[in-house]
Amino acid sequence: MSLALPSSPFPEAFVPASVPVTDHSAALRGEFVAALPMRHAGLRTVTVRWECAGPPQAAVVVLAGGISAHRHVAANDRFAEKGWAEGLVGPGRTLDPQLLRVLAFDFIGADGTLDAPIDTADQADALALLLDHLSISRLQAFVGYSYGALVAQQFALRHRARVQRLVVVSGAHRAHPYAAAWRALQRRAVALGQLQCSEEHGLALARQFAMLSYRTPEEFSERFDAAPEVVNGRVRVAAEDYLDATAAQYVARTPVTAWLRLSESIDLHRVDPAQLQVPTVVVAVEGDRLVPLADLVTLVEGLGPRGSLRVLRSPYGHDAFLKETDRINSILATAIRLPGDTA
Structure with missing residues (x-):
């Protein structure tokens, strides 16, 4: 799932509101x-x-x-x-x-x-x-x-x-309420990154939290059941490579303001x-x-x-x-x- 960016990777075709769409291509x-x-x-x-x-x-x-x-x-x-x-x-x-x-x-x-x-x-x-x-x-x-x-x-x-x-x-x-609380903590992660002048790191952490909420323990058990490793004196678990890669891809294409405001929008919803x-x-x-x-x-x-x-x-x-x-x-x-x- 990727957000549209101000400089979209897709070629743009600007169509003013006053001009009807007449191109009947597929x-x-x-x-x-x-x-x-x-x-x-x-x-x-x-x-x-x-x-x-x-x-x-x-x-x-x-x-x-x-x-x-x-x-x-x-x-x-x-x-x-x-x-x-x-x-x-x-x-x-x-x-x-x-x-x-x-x-x-x-x-x-x-x-x-x-x-x-x-x-x-x-x-x-x-x-x-x-x-x-x-x-x-x-x-x-x-x-x-x-x-x-x-x-x-x-x-x-x-x-x-x-x-x-x-x-x-x-x-x-x-x-x-559980999901709203989960998203609120993700937004706090971004805020913490902003305080440290590294909002991209905050968004990366928020995305990693989000991936845990999107998927299930059953999937992680099946995919990431390898034993932890000690890397440079620290323990690293099997899922971290996946989470790091997912976060890096997301941060590269996602404006922080967009993510924050649309995350809030989910919590505002009520009908x-x-x-x-x-x-x-x-x-x-x-x-x-x-x-x-x-x-x-x-x-x-x-x-x-x-x-x-x-x-x-x-x-x-x-x-x-x-x-x-x-x-x-x-x-x-x-x-x-x-x-x-x-x-």
Whole structure:
């Protein structure tokens, strides 16, 4: 999962808000500047960056991931770089760009230029502006994982007529207090790094803490069961190389301000499930330490007849969406009906 940076590794295509998108190639990418009334920060000027792949007349599905996800979900005919959801988007999959238009966007604040509290409602409203910009009246579905699941809920709540159904994976209607405390400590690690004039080291430590919360003890037992070693007079355990490499990759591509503000945004999220009037498939993972199964059961109960629950068992915990791609694809196949349904 990687955050979009101010200097993106992908070639940019600036599309002013007043100019309609007329290129009907299989994949398009653009950005525009808009005024966004934010819940906690007032009116701000933001840049909305997006990518869409698929036939221009096909039904549209929005795909949104965790706070590190971005607009490039999978390699396509125009943008060959590997995407963050590579195993879920492609020919023969439920999210097949030959049959659907798959739309994704960079979260507001992901470029690190917005140093203000960011609500999931702000992300939902930014998406509504994007749909207006692209002349898309209604989504076939919004598939959200982790933070994207929170944004999906807010979008259905605030723009109910613009989405036909939701698939929310590992994202509840509120932050669990344990997970919120875990993220608060990660933010303190960054603050400590900043006090020492080394915020990158603080972010690296926060990322390492995060990886422990994303995955499970079962996976670590299987992968890192080697005996500790004494290196330069200090004990080093088997998982440290993995954690160090993961942290280094993340710090190299992630603005600290972006990570802090989007981490906070998760904890700000809170909706009333009873107010969500859109048919919703909720996917929970047993062993997810950040979004417990019990919280997603509560979400489904609040949804009433509009909600249904699917439960996965996976050693990958919160990251199961990214690792169990075949199983997630099967769930999406039954959760998303193609054009012609009347739900």
